[in-house]
Amino acid sequence: MSNMIKLEIYRYDPEKDDVPSMQSYEVPHEQKGMKLLEALNYIKWHIDGTLTFRRSCGEGVCGSDGMNINGVNGLACITPIAGLKQPIRLRPLPSMEVIRDLVVDTTHFFDQYRQIKPWLQTTSPAPEHERLQTPDERAELDGLYECIMCGCCTTSCPSWWWNGDRFMGPAVLLQADRWIKDSRDEATGERLDQLEDAFKLYRCHQIMNCMEACPKGLNPTAAINHIKRTLLNRKS
Amino acid sequence: MAIKQAPLSPRLSIYRWLPGMIASIAHRGSGVVLVLSVPCYLWILHGMTGSPQDFDSAVALLHSPLGRLGLWLASAALIYHFFNGIRFLCLDAGWGESRDMMRNSARVVIVIAAVAAIVLGVLLW
Numbered sequence: 096m097s098n099m100i101k102l103e104i105y106r107y108d109p110e111k112d113d114v115p116s117m118q119s120y121e122v123p124h125e126q127k128g129m130k131l132l133e134a135l136n137y138i139k140w141h142i143d144g145t146l147t148f149r150r151s152c153g154e155g156v157c158g159s160d161g162m163n164i165n166g167v168n169g170l171a172c173i174t175p176i177a178g179l180k181q182p183i184r185l186r187p188l189p190s191m192e193v194i195r196d197l198v199v200d201t202t203h204f205f206d207q208y209r210q211i212k213p214w215l216q217t218t219s220p221a222p223e224h225e226r227l228q229t230p231d232e233r234a235e236l237d238g239l240y241e242c243i244m245c246g247c248c249t250t251s252c253p254s255w256w257w258n259g260d261r262f263m264g265p266a267v268l269l270q271a272d273r274w275i276k277d278s279r280d281e282a283t284g285e286r287l288d289q290l291e292d293a294f295k296l297y298r299c300h301q302i303m304n305c306m307e308a309c310p311k312g313l314n315p316t317a318a319i320n321h322i323k324r325t326l327l328n329r330k331s
Numbered sequence: 332m333a334i335k336q337a338p339l340s341p342r343l344s345i346y347r348w349l350p351g352m353i354a355s356i357a358h359r360g361s362g363v364v365l366v367l368s369v370p371c372y373l374w375i376l377h378g379m380t381g382s383p384q385d386f387d388s389a390v391a392l393l394h395s396p397l398g399r400l401g402l403w404l405a406s407a408a409l410i411y412h413f414f415n416g417i418r419f420l421c422l423d424a425g426w427g428e429s430r431d432m433m434r435n436s437a438r439v440v441i442v443i444a445a446v447a448a449i450v451l452g453v454l455l456w
Contacts, residue, residue: 107338115338163340166347189342199340253352256342300359301422303351303433317428324425 098124100134101182104146107193115193119182131183132160132172147196155310158245161188162197168247168308188250190259204246207263211271211289216282232278239273239318241311242266248305248315254298261294265305265315268296272318275325291326350437357441358415361408368405399455406451411444 099121107115120142122134132153138146148171149159155173163186164174176183191199217226249255249264263271271290274280290296296319305315346352379389392398418436421427427436 105340109335109337163345166345167349184345186345187340189340189346191340192337193340194337200337251346253343253346300355301351301419302355303437304346304349306430306433307349307351312430314428314430314433316422316433320422320425320428323423 100124100129100176102134102138103182103184104138104197105186105193106146106196108145108195117184124176127177129176130172131164131174131176131179131185134176134183135160135171135185147198149198156243158243161245161247161250161310162186163189163250168251170245170247170310173310188246190250190256191246199250201246203259204249204264204266205244207267208244208270211263211267211274211286212282213270213274215274215277215280216285217279218281226279228278235276235278236273238313239269239276242269242273242313243311244270245310247308247310248313251304251308252299253302253304254300258294258298262298263290263295265299265319268299268322269313269315269318272322275322287322287326287329290322296322296326350434350441354415354418354437354441357411357444358419361412361415364404364408365412368401368408371401372405403448403451403455407444407448410447410451411440414440414443 100123102120102122103117104120105115106112106118120138122137122142132150135146135148135150148162150172151157151159153172155170158170160171161168162171164171165179165184168188185197187193187197187199191201194200244266246266249266252265254262255264268290271286275283275286299316299319301316303316309315375389375392379386393402418440422433427433
């Protein structure tokens with residue numbers, strides 16, 4: 096008998112439960128390097144088919160399986176079980192409406208993303224071929240373009256918990272910075288105008304939970320600070 | 332069928348307190364202490380100026396356990412707010428923005444303030 100992994104998982108079924116509860120599970124530790132998602136899949140497939148969670152690629156690219164793991168947000172598929180204190184406590188991403196178990200409603204999160212117009216905006220006529228960047232201009236986007244919009248950072252941010260209706264949150268602001276820094280984009284002024292707001296941008300109080308939560312090792316706090324400095328430079 | 336309000340997933344009650352979060356909330360907390368301590372000490376200072384008896388009673392208040400606790404709290408808050416304020420200014424200027432620097436600088440200011448608070452506590456007691 097292999098050793099067992101103990102988990103406690105947040106459960107909520109809107110058709111049956113009035114309030115959420117935590118349920119314990121035990122999963123065999125099957126192989127070295129086992130990831131948290133594999134334990135969840137084991138539960139789903141062999142123990143309790145009613146456990147509900149999102150997952151797709153299983154390798155930290157799609158950003159589906161963001162959840163709160165022992166108090167810090169992360170992606171289950173790239174979190175090794177070996178480093179986690181047991182029982183591993185799994186909860187849905189914080190401060191979100193729970194649809195069922197670990198599945199949360201991301202409508203507002205993606206609506207905020209839409210608001211920053213996360214695409215290349217240009218006014219100049221399209222060149223015959225692509226819009227070119229120098230290697231240096233392209234390198235400006237490193238640390239930003241890797242974001243997969245999993246929501247781990249935004250839902251880790253206390254400012255967003257209290258003011259999420261108006262504060263854009265770290266993920267969206269990091270994406271905003273990605274377009275502000277893009278040398279090909281011609282709407283930088285409008286992008287900055289939109290963010291120059293006490294709530295949309297300046298609710299960031301450098302708590303840095305976003306940076307700690309980011310499963311891709313990015314730094315939304317630094318991106319937000321860069322937007323603030325860009326706004327300051329524009330004034331002076 | 333009644334539509335149930337979806338529960339909000341837990342947030343502050345379950346989130347792990349990491350150095351950056353502690354440093355940020357402590358900055359706000361110490362700031363509130365400092366703002367409130369200014370009128371308190373001005374009021375005590377004003378109370379000293381009436382007569383020699385007023386001066387003596389104000390000095391007695393400052394030397395009482397409550398007065399020393401207040402002074403300790405305001406001083407510890409000032410030290411923390413000063414060092415973390417410099418940290419925030421550096422970050423605003425774009426210095427020390429790497430993930431490790433953000434983490435470690437939070438730890439450093441917390442340790443500085445904790446050591447200073449202990450030293451102050453010993454001196455005042």
